[in-house]
Amino acid sequence: MIDSFGRNINYLRISVTDLCNLRCKYCIPEQGINKIDNKEILTLEEIEEITKIFVELGVTKVRITGGEPLVRKNVLKLIKNIGSIEKIKDFSITTNGTLLEDYIEELKAFGVNRLNISLDTFNEDRYKYITRGGELQKVLNGIEKAKQMGIYPIKFNVVLVKGFNDDEIKDFVNLTIDEDVHVRFIELMPIGQCKNWSLGKFISNETILNKVKGLEEDKSEDISSPAKYYKLPNAKGKVGLISSISCSFCKDCNRIRLTCDGKLKLCLHSDEEIDLKNPLRNGEDVKQIIINAINKKPQRHNLEDGEYINRNMVAIGG
Ligand code: SAM
Numbered sequence: 421m422i423d424s425f426g427r428n429i430n431y432l433r434i435s436v437t438d439l440c441n442l443r444c445k446y447c448i449p450e451q452g453i454n455k456i457d458n459k460e461i462l463t464l465e466e467i468e469e470i471t472k473i474f475v476e477l478g479v480t481k482v483r484i485t486g487g488e489p490l491v492r493k494n495v496l497k498l499i500k501n502i503g504s505i506e507k508i509k510d511f512s513i514t515t516n517g518t519l520l521e522d523y524i525e526e527l528k529a530f531g532v533n534r535l536n537i538s539l540d541t542f543n544e545d546r547y548k549y550i551t552r553g554g555e556l557q558k559v560l561n562g563i564e565k566a567k568q569m570g571i572y573p574i575k576f577n578v579v580l581v582k583g584f585n586d587d588e589i590k591d592f593v594n595l596t597i598d599e600d601v602h603v604r605f606i607e608l609m610p611i612g613q614c615k616n617w618s619l620g621k622f623i624s625n626e627t628i629l630n631k632v633k634g635l636e637e638d639k640s641e642d643i644s645s646p647a648k649y650y651k652l653p654n655a656k657g658k659v660g661l662i663s664s665i666s667c668s669f670c671k672d673c674n675r676i677r678l679t680c681d682g683k684l685k686l687c688l689h690s691d692e693e694i695d696l697k698n699p700l701r702n703g704e705d706v707k708q709i710i711i712n713a714i715n716k717k718p719q720r721h722n723l724e725d726g727e728y729i730n731r732n733m734v735a736i737g738g
Pocket of ligand 1: 440446447485486487488489514515516517536537538577578579606607608609610611614618733734
């Protein structure tokens, strides 16, 4: 699918649930979010059907996300079915890692070839604080098992929060010295109901380049990746900077998102959503709806004027 700005849209992120077993302070309010009515949530069969339409239209790259994707009942069945769609060349999952130890063998068997794990600190107390109660050890066990099983590459998503984990920047970067892992720093976005919590805690990715000397630009990664990659000299792994706020990467954006309630999001930072669920349930031509929608993908997001979206990150899928 080529959009009206000549971008080849071939990457679909599918959020399979808006539920999560953690309550990260920048992502979900303490009381949780207003739960979407079960009837509004796509069934696993509907997700699969819509995915196949996207694949017919040229999607070759799929990422499963959420909420926490591994809390969705029977998610492995969906992952198995999507993993067996031949035209999908790259199949990955974004997870908080808390359930990874139990799921990783099947994920690998079903074709998940890459893993993004969200982890903002290596300190147990801090982890408990930022996730409102999460157990770091469970995540570490999951990571260890994934490594033993040869999952590659493992990417860590680290959201930097001023005064919380900015003193761990070097520790995260140093992880890449001896291990071929990607550490990706994501700029904190003031989104949804956590907007106010996030204000004043933003750290630009520029800080990392100032704090860690010797990082050299690495141009070997796919240009459509939102991360700009760097390496320490002779390091095995890489450091990625995802600067959604301070620097836009829209020019090469090849992504679209399907929310768990069946909405197509053309841009993470836009509130515009195109419903696919009801058309699918009413037997309408979903393929044509998608083709028409792709042409409306915005050229770029516009965060400079402080316009942030209303839907919570947990209900979008990162
Ligand atoms: N539960 C999964 C996980 O933890 O990776 C997938 C969903 S989570 C919403 C996806 C990613 O979005 C995570 O890496 C999380 O850190 C990131 N995220 C959530 N809220 C964010 C925010 N306000 N700013 C930046 N990143 C955010």
